Amino acid sequence: MLRRVTWLFTKLNQVAYGLKFLEAFSTEVLKPAEAGILSRARTPTINFVLGGPGVGKGTQCTRIAETYGFTHLSVGDLLRNEISSTSEYGDMILETxxxxxIVSSEVTVNLLKKAIETSEADRFLVDGFPRTEENRVAYEQIIEIEPEFVLFFDCDEEELVKRVLHRNQGRVDDNIDTTMERLKVFEAKTLPVIRYYTEKGKLYKINAIGTEDEIFERLRPIFST
Ligand SMILES: Nc1ncnc2c1ncn2[C@@H]1O[C@H](COP(=O)(O)OP(=O)(O)O)[C@@H](O)[C@H]1O
Ligand SMILES: O=c1ccn([C@@H]2O[C@H](COP(=O)(O)OP(=O)(O)O)[C@@H](O)[C@H]2O)c(=O)[nH]1
Ligand SMILES: [Mg+2]
Structure with a gap:
């Protein structure tokens, strides 16, 4: 009888220990990854910059970053860096x-997460993302920082095509066929994201027709407040 009670006691102890281990494992190991908490001491401010291909997002982001003290993160550049690195995703990204x-959200959001985590900057302009509602939802789940505001540079398609074809940076996607596809993708996938942020009252729509200086001037009221 005594041996049975001792055996039972030992088993109960083992179960209790196992449960404790699982609890510790789930809070210390599983939870942060699941909850997507950035491994940074302070939560940075994030703003998104959207607009059709060639509208001038990169051009204006560079100027905003210099003048108003933001760190510019072009998601297109992050993806292009992966192509020229030894990343396992390089071929898939190049093809896409x-x-x-649009590159799968999992890849894009994790690249963005890494870029934010390895930077000490407090204020980011995330250029060219989220490009789809699926991107946006994945961002919310993994990075969890609501953008303070979203800039949308607006311009007609004819002008967009002209700007892309004159970009001259040797990009594989700066040709007429890919540009026509990107315009379709923009309308079908990115416009819903723009509508989403309009409804949330976070969208600033900027007329992107004009010179670079004129467009930059239109941004002053947003950044000078
Ligand atoms: N306001 C503008 N008017 C004419 N061309 C512009 C203007 N702003 C930028 N560009 C040019 O258009 C091309 C695309 O600009 P870029 O900043 O790369 O756009 P995006 O990042 O939105 O694709 C570049 O060659 C750039 O010099
Ligand atoms: O969140 C993103 C950002 C970019 N891209 C891919 O990268 C290309 C170039 O993006 P970038 O923002 O550099 O282009 P831009 O609009 O500035 O011409 C896009 O057409 C997509 O194929 C993507 O898949 N997801
Ligand atoms: Mg760009």
Missing amino acids: ITKGK
Whole structure:
């Protein structure tokens, strides 16, 4: 009888220990990854910059960053860096960009997360993202920082095509066929994201027709407040 009670006691102890281990494992190991908490001491401010291909997002972001003290993160550049690195995703990214399609959210959001985590900056302009509602939802789940505001540079398609074809940076996607596909993707996938932020009252729509200086001037009221 005594041996049975001792055996039972030992087993109960083992179960209790196992449960404790699982609890510790789930809070210390699983939870942060699941909750997507950035491994940074302070939560940075994030703003998104959207607009069709060639509208001038990169051009204006560079100027905003210099003048108003933001760190510019172009998600297109993060993806292009992966192509030229030894990343396992390089080939897939090159193929997707060449076709003018959208890279899977998992890859993009994790690249963005890494870029934010390895920077000490407090204020980011995330350029060219989220490009789809699926991107936006994945961002919310993994990075969890609501953008303070979203800039949308607006311009007609004819002008967009002209700007892309004159960009001259040797990009695989700066040709007429890919640009037409990117315009379709923009209308079908990115405009819903723009509508989402309009409804949330976070969107600033900026007329992107004019000179670079004129457009930059239109931003002053947003950044000078
Ligand atoms: N306001 C503008 N008018 C004419 N061309 C512009 C203007 N702003 C930028 N560009 C040019 O258009 C091309 C695309 O600009 P870029 O900043 O790369 O746009 P995006 O990042 O939105 O694709 C570049 O060659 C750039 O010099
Ligand atoms: O969140 C993103 C950002 C970019 N891209 C891919 O990268 C290309 C180039 O993006 P970038 O923002 O550099 O282009 P831009 O609009 O500035 O011409 C896009 O067409 C997509 O194929 C993507 O898949 N997801
Ligand atoms: Mg760009």
